[in-house]
Amino acid sequence: MDFTYSAEDLAFRDELRTWLAANLPAGWGETVFEPEDEDENAMFRLDWERKLHKGGWNGIAWPQKYGGRGASLVEQAIFAEEMARARAPEGLNIIGRNLVATTLLHHGSEEQRQRYLPKIISGEEVWCQGFSEPNAGSDLASVRCRAIREGDHFVVNGQKIWTSFAQYAQWCILLARTDSTLPKHQGISFLLVDMSTPGVSIRPLRQISGESEFNETFFDNVKVPVANLVGDLNGGWKIAMTTLTYERGPEDALGRQIRFKQELDTLIDTAATLKRGASPAIDDPTVRQKLAKAVVEVEIMRLNCLRAFSKALKGKPRGPEASMNKLYWSHVTQNMYEAALETLGPLAPLDGGDPLSPADGRFQLSFLRSKAFTIYSGSSEIQRNIIAERLLGMPK
Amino acid sequence: MDFDFSDEQYMFQQATRGLLDKSYGLDRVRALLEGDGLDRELWTSLTESGAFAMLVPEEHGGMGLSFVDLSLVLEEYGRSLVPAPVAETIAATDVIVRHGTAEQEERLLPPIAEGRLKIVPAVAEAEAGYDPEDIGVTAVPSGNGWKVSGRKVLVPHAATADLILLAIRFGEEGSLGLALIEPDRAGISLREHATLDPSSRFHQLDLDGVTIVRDDIVGGEPSAASVTRLLDACGVVAATMMTGISGKVLDQAVGYAKQRTQFDKPIGSFQAIKHRCADMAVAIDASRSAAYYAAWALAEDAPDRRRAVSMAKSYCGDTSRFVCNEGIQLHGGIGFTWELGLHFYLRRAKVLEYSYGDAAYHRERLLADTIQQIGAGRG
Numbered sequence: 001m002d003f004t005y006s007a008e009d010l011a012f013r014d015e016l017r018t019w020l021a022a023n024l025p026a027g028w029g030e031t032v033f034e035p036e037d038e039d040e041n042a043m044f045r046l047d048w049e050r051k052l053h054k055g056g057w058n059g060i061a062w063p064q065k066y067g068g069r070g071a072s073l074v075e076q077a078i079f080a081e082e083m084a085r086a087r088a089p090e091g092l093n094i095i096g097r098n099l100v101a102t103t104l105l106h107h108g109s110e111e112q113r114q115r116y117l118p119k120i121i122s123g124e125e126v127w128c129q130g131f132s133e134p135n136a137g138s139d140l141a142s143v144r145c146r147a148i149r150e151g152d153h154f155v156v157n158g159q160k161i162w163t164s165f166a167q168y169a170q171w172c173i174l175l176a177r178t179d180s181t182l183p184k185h186q187g188i189s190f191l192l193v194d195m196s197t198p199g200v201s202i203r204p205l206r207q208i209s210g211e212s213e214f215n216e217t218f219f220d221n222v223k224v225p226v227a228n229l230v231g232d233l234n235g236g237w238k239i240a241m242t243t244l245t246y247e248r249g250p251e252d253a254l255g256r257q258i259r260f261k262q263e264l265d266t267l268i269d270t271a272a273t274l275k276r277g278a279s280p281a282i283d284d285p286t287v288r289q290k291l292a293k294a295v296v297e298v299e300i301m302r303l304n305c306l307r308a309f310s311k312a313l314k315g316k317p318r319g320p321e322a323s324m325n326k327l328y329w330s331h332v333t334q335n336m337y338e339a340a341l342e343t344l345g346p347l348a349p350l351d352g353g354d355p356l357s358p359a360d361g362r363f364q365l366s367f368l369r370s371k372a373f374t375i376y377s378g379s380s381e382i383q384r385n386i387i388a389e390r391l392l393g394m395p396k
Numbered sequence: 397m398d399f400d401f402s403d404e405q406y407m408f409q410q411a412t413r414g415l416l417d418k419s420y421g422l423d424r425v426r427a428l429l430e431g432d433g434l435d436r437e438l439w440t441s442l443t444e445s446g447a448f449a450m451l452v453p454e455e456h457g458g459m460g461l462s463f464v465d466l467s468l469v470l471e472e473y474g475r476s477l478v479p480a481p482v483a484e485t486i487a488a489t490d491v492i493v494r495h496g497t498a499e500q501e502e503r504l505l506p507p508i509a510e511g512r513l514k515i516v517p518a519v520a521e522a523e524a525g526y527d528p529e530d531i532g533v534t535a536v537p538s539g540n541g542w543k544v545s546g547r548k549v550l551v552p553h554a555a556t557a558d559l560i561l562l563a564i565r566f567g568e569e570g571s572l573g574l575a576l577i578e579p580d581r582a583g584i585s586l587r588e589h590a591t592l593d594p595s596s597r598f599h600q601l602d603l604d605g606v607t608i609v610r611d612d613i614v615g616g617e618p619s620a621a622s623v624t625r626l627l628d629a630c631g632v633v634a635a636t637m638m639t640g641i642s643g644k645v646l647d648q649a650v651g652y653a654k655q656r657t658q659f660d661k662p663i664g665s666f667q668a669i670k671h672r673c674a675d676m677a678v679a680i681d682a683s684r685s686a687a688y689y690a691a692w693a694l695a696e697d698a699p700d701r702r703r704a705v706s707m708a709k710s711y712c713g714d715t716s717r718f719v720c721n722e723g724i725q726l727h728g729g730i731g732f733t734w735e736l737g738l739h740f741y742l743r744r745a746k747v748l749e750y751s752y753g754d755a756a757y758h759r760e761r762l763l764a765d766t767i768q769q770i771g772a773g774r775g
Contacts, residue, residue, distance in 0.1 A: 272773025292759030303685035388670035
């Protein structure tokens with residue numbers, strides 16, 4: 001056991017820190033914050049991603065051949081940690097960078113890699129993910145969106161849902177049924193769809209937080225060139241599984257943990273300043289127990305990530321253990337936001353729009369957003385099935 | 397960056413599990429209900445496995461290993477319900493290695509490594525909380541040494557121990573410190589407690605003007621740091637053993653759910669059962685993260701040692717509570733029988749949960765540290 005980074009890794013960290021200090025706006029995270037308007041915010045995040053690219057800091061995990069740095073796992077972890085520590089914006093093209101790129105690197109043709117990867121890393125083309133459908137959620141393999149081959153095109157008809165960033169995306173990775181006579185896992189293909197093709201339309205969905213990050217996406221006789229098929233015809237399910245395996249690695253989770261820890265520190269600070277009768281809220285033993293539980297659980301999130309990460313460093317493949325980490329962090333962070341509202345007590349109902357809302361209503365917004373954690377990237381129920389069946393060997 | 401054990405450390409774990417699976421089943425735990433509760437055969441085989449030599453430096457005849465090397469082994473001890481005073485002796489060894497005088501090391505460590513000394517801590521008092529500052533038993537100066545009177549409770553295996561590591565106050569307003577005394581020293585009387593865990597032995601220890609000399613005091617001078625080190629070491633040992641118990645109970649539950657058939661299906665195919673098992677697996681995995689990190693923090697005497705101990709003791713305690721309760725529930729009626737024996741795990745875990753600081757105590761301690769660390773409320 002050893003919790004230190006090597007001299008080379010520390011040099012990498014210092015280089016990144018120097019770059020961040022020079023490139024984040026002056027007063028960042030103290031007096032200067034991300035824009036609140038959603039569209040402005042999206043463009044701000046895209047600009048940031050382009051800036052990262054110019055500095056050589058976007059897509060660092062990618063091979064050098066495609067514009068990345070071929071960064072080691074440790075460097076990726078340091079990158080995620082440092083971005084979180086600096087409270088740097090998260091880029092907009094998360095799906096392009098993490099999911100599309102990984103999928104194309106594993107399963108795409110060289111031609112496809114040359115065509116798409118450079119524009120992902122440069123932030124010129126934003127991607128969205130057309131996997132889920134109204135009737136294919138946890139049971140993803142039952143997708144009904146159809147792609148029928150006609151000459152050198154597929155003609156796509158159907159509907160996708162929960163398509164985050166579709167309103168900003170130029171491209172979409174699409175799971176479509178190309179053969180309905182085969183068993184459901186075997187008739188699916190993986191397509192790359194230009195969002196400007198006639199017949200593609202989107203409708204924003206309002207989320208419980210009031211925000212509209214995700215959408216419904218409709219495909220009405222959309223022509224997709226055969227060249228945009230990834231891998232084999234009807235071989236899309238296996239490719240989609242690769243995509244999902246790499247959706248969230250332990251190195252990213254290390255960065256996410258730091259952002260949760262920052263929220264928790266802010267919460268404890270808020271509790272210390274919030275008057276509750278004669279004494280601050282933080283003097284209430286019930287509040288203290290809840291805050292302490294959150295401290296323990298969020299810290300263990302880091303330790304879990306470090307253990308998973310250490311296994312990955314030794315070259316052990318990513319397996320169902322990832323489900324354990326996802327199930328863990330999604331629930332403990334939800335608990336943390338529950339504790340946040342309990343800490344605010346009588347003022348908990350005051351939302352961000354109200355001048356009396358403690359910490360500018362950030363905890364109310366985060367609380368609402370946190371409801372998604374146990375649903376996206378495989379709901380908790382699906383994660384529990386995976387853990388029980390694949391790790392514990394329980395019968396189907 | 398490597399938060400994992402070495403191949404060698406995993407091999408030692410496997411060897412320990414092999415040894416205990418072969419020679420120390422639940423029948424042996426049941427046998428402890430009678431007699432003085434000491435399993436001498438187990439003590440001998442653990443001695444041969446190097447259990448007591450691990451923390452002893454090589455110059456004193458030991459293996460010169462650390463709490464990190466011990467961590468997986470202690471988890472196995474928990475898993476197999478290895479009784480006191482095995483883990484207690486190991487925790488005491490750590491304190492002697494860290495805080496003992498050269499003379500104490502010379503005198504005590506070689507026989508410890510050879511399994512010839514059983515040492516148990518005497519910390520708890522009937523009218524104290526978990527904070528060491530609550531310790532009320534006080535030694536008063538007398539002649540060249542001290543006289544100590546008062547009562548300690550829940551001293552594990554005091555009747556069969558060779559030495560008792562007594563946490564007391566030296567002088568009314570004085571420092572806390574540790575003294576090593578034999579259980580048959582003049583003025584000591586023991587009464588066996590009735591406890592939740594009949595496979596263990598605990599004693600009330602009454603001290604009536606017991607003489608302590610300088611050589612008895614760990615480090616030669618009373619040292620509050622030695623007391624907190626003992627409590628932290630015992631806390632990590634308890635957290636790790638509870639994690640071992642949780643792992644064992646989950647394995648039992650999963651095994652049962654796979655073979656028990658109701659409604660023409662193994663009950664393990666029902667999501668109500670599966671999902672609960674998955675939640676247990678996640679909690680146990682997180683407990684391991686906390687326990688292993690705490691072992692590292694102890695081994696390195698890291699700046700966040702106190703925090704790591706509190707995280708592990710509170711989280712692993714909550715987990716063992718959850719897993720033992722659910723493990724019995726999952727077994728249904730048979731789980732409630734004395735015969736099946738799941739209650740031995742529940743009982744042992746329960747005692748560990750309330751030893752060396754319960755979850756609420758450790759959470760409070762951690763939060764107080766956190767508030768100070770981040771300067772909360774100072775603007």
